[in-house]
Amino acid sequence: MSSLGQSQASDRPTALSGRLLARARAHSDQILVLILLFAIWQALSFWLTVYWVGSPWGVVTRLYDGVVNGAILMHAGFTMSEAIIGFIIGAIPAVALPFLLRRLPIATAILDPFMVGGYGAPKLALAPLFILWFGIGIESKIALVAITVFFIVYFSALAGVRALDSKLVQMAQVAGANERDVARHIVFPGAVPYIFTGFRIAMPYSIGGAVVAEIISANRGLGYLIQLSAMNFDTTGVFVALVAVTIIVFVMNGVVDFAERRLLHWRPASDAKMQSSQ
Amino acid sequence: MSTQTLLEVRDLSKRFASRESRDAALWVIKDLSFSVPDGEFLTIIGPSGSGKTTLLNMIAQIDTATGGEVRFKSEPPAPISDPKLLNPGLSCRIGYVTQEDNLLPWRTTLQNVLFPLTVQGRLNDETRARAQTLIRTVGLAGFENHYPHELSGGMRKRASLIRTLVYDPPVILMDEPFGALDAQTRAVLQEDLLRLWELGRKTIVFVTHDIAEAIALGDRTLVLSRAPAKVIGEHRISIPRPRDIRGIMSHPDFSALYQRIRAQVQ
Numbered sequence: 001m002s003s004l005g006q007s008q009a010s011d012r013p014t015a016l017s018g019r020l021l022a023r024a025r026a027h028s029d030q031i032l033v034l035i036l037l038f039a040i041w042q043a044l045s046f047w048l049t050v051y052w053v054g055s056p057w058g059v060v061t062r063l064y065d066g067v068v069n070g071a072i073l074m075h076a077g078f079t080m081s082e083a084i085i086g087f088i089i090g091a092i093p094a095v096a097l098p099f100l101l102r103r104l105p106i107a108t109a110i111l112d113p114f115m116v117g118g119y120g121a122p123k124l125a126l127a128p129l130f131i132l133w134f135g136i137g138i139e140s141k142i143a144l145v146a147i148t149v150f151f152i153v154y155f156s157a158l159a160g161v162r163a164l165d166s167k168l169v170q171m172a173q174v175a176g177a178n179e180r181d182v183a184r185h186i187v188f189p190g191a192v193p194y195i196f197t198g199f200r201i202a203m204p205y206s207i208g209g210a211v212v213a214e215i216i217s218a219n220r221g222l223g224y225l226i227q228l229s230a231m232n233f234d235t236t237g238v239f240v241a242l243v244a245v246t247i248i249v250f251v252m253n254g255v256v257d258f259a260e261r262r263l264l265h266w267r268p269a270s271d272a273k274m275q276s277s278q
Numbered sequence: 279m280s281t282q283t284l285l286e287v288r289d290l291s292k293r294f295a296s297r298e299s300r301d302a303a304l305w306v307i308k309d310l311s312f313s314v315p316d317g318e319f320l321t322i323i324g325p326s327g328s329g330k331t332t333l334l335n336m337i338a339q340i341d342t343a344t345g346g347e348v349r350f351k352s353e354p355p356a357p358i359s360d361p362k363l364l365n366p367g368l369s370c371r372i373g374y375v376t377q378e379d380n381l382l383p384w385r386t387t388l389q390n391v392l393f394p395l396t397v398q399g400r401l402n403d404e405t406r407a408r409a410q411t412l413i414r415t416v417g418l419a420g421f422e423n424h425y426p427h428e429l430s431g432g433m434r435k436r437a438s439l440i441r442t443l444v445y446d447p448p449v450i451l452m453d454e455p456f457g458a459l460d461a462q463t464r465a466v467l468q469e470d471l472l473r474l475w476e477l478g479r480k481t482i483v484f485v486t487h488d489i490a491e492a493i494a495l496g497d498r499t500l501v502l503s504r505a506p507a508k509v510i511g512e513h514r515i516s517i518p519r520p521r522d523i524r525g526i527m528s529h530p531d532f533s534a535l536y537q538r539i540r541a542q543v544q
Contacts, residue, residue, distance in 0.1 A: 167378060186382065
């Protein structure tokens with residue numbers, strides 16, 4: 001009996017090293033693909049000239065210079081703060097609302113078509129409206145990011161609350177749990193994986209929303225840099241800003257991954273993998 | 279053993295709402311009555327689909343009854359036909375070990391075992407020590423910090439069993455707790471259960487569809503009919519304790535009891 005459990009426990013280090021090996025192999029293949037893409041890009045820049053497609057080397061040197069003299073960091077910092085603040089403002093009510101509505105099925109049903117409408121509406125089309133309302137400063141970008149994030153996370157959190165296992169609730173009630181205990185110990189932990197799926201989907205949208213709002217109207221940020229470079233026919237400049245956006249998305253994805261692993265270490269590895277591959 | 283009645287079920291009935299008209303066949307349980315004296319290990323046996331789980335759900339008050347009453351000690355019968363007035367676990371005095379282990383996947387073995395104490399606000403050095411003792415007794419020592427998915431089926435079952443024992447409810451309901459296990463693990467767990475029971479002599483209502491299990495564990499066995507379920511047989515199991523679970527079949531009384539019960543279980 002106990003030997004069975006021990007063998008399960010001792011399987012872990014080998015499983016872990018196997019995973020690391022697989023990951024290392026995947027990484028080397030990924031680097032190969034990256035080099036190939038750069039090679040194609042470089043070839044295109046010779047063929048179509050740097051004027052139209054820029055060049056990878058030019059982008060790397062310009063990016064380096066931009067980081068060293070702080071210009072890129074300033075714009076990136078601006079875009080990131082819009083994305084992060086907007087994300088927080090959008091995500092908090094999106095997570096809280098399904099929990100508040102859990103005991104109010106009628107209110108949930110009334111709200112549902114409006115939420116579906118809000119989810120389906122193209123949020124980027126709201127950008128001009130927000131600029132009209134909140135000006136060309138940081139507020140209009142935050143508003144756009146917040147509304148984009150809100151609907152994505154709301155539906156994920158709602159799915160998490162709805163996936164509640166009523167048998168676990170009954171078990172808890174028999175053991176003496178009150179309504180608050182059930183919400184805290186059962187509903188919330190059960191919904192966390194769903195909420196993180198929402199975060200994972202919403203995160204690139206938050207950066208994208210900030211960048212697009214900047215393209216429409218701004219005087220700072222990576223979106224502004226894209227717009228400015230394009231107006232000056234500076235193709236390399238556009239690519240520099242795009243690469244910077246991509247790097248930010250990667251880093252933020254890593255942050256979400258890290259937080260998810262810390263919070264969801266109770267899940268079987270296969271589950272976690274399925275979730276993260278979505 | 280005192281003879282004071284701890285739990286009394288009287289004319290308990292359950293009908294599931296029908297899509298069509300009031301169909302008589304939808305009565306799962308009809309006028310079912312029995313009582314359990316303090317400290318008795320009662321086993322209930324019935325064919326599958328005879329409403330055994332429904333019966334325990336009604337006693338545990340996680341499901342409503344259509345009619346009849348359940349009394350705890352000499353208290354007035356609980357209002358169990360109104361879903362709003364249900365009191366699951368009747369104020370932590372009726373424990374329930376369900377068919378599935380229902381461990382919380384985000385809690386470790388120890389945290390799962392401590393869960394009832396946590397929500398009852400009874401977590402202290404004494405109750406923690408009790409939990410540790412139970413964990414050692416059922417062989418889960420060393421697995422306190424494992425999550426449920428890292429445990430085998432038998433270990434999960436043990437964890438769910440001691441999660442109920444840890445807060446010491448006077449009555450414990452068990453719904454085929456060992457049903458899904460292999461024969462070997464099952465025998466080990468039956469031995470564990472009897473050992474734990476003999477330490478505390480709780481009142482246990484243990485539902486099963488396995489006649490040998492009903493005989494091996496119980497002081498008394500009730501036989502339920504097919505739905506609508508009612509008690510159609512009562513057998514006192516006089517095999518002395520402590521019992522040898524693995525050798526129970528070779529006890530001279532076993533065979534006759536088995537045949538008598540077998541004849542009643544349809």
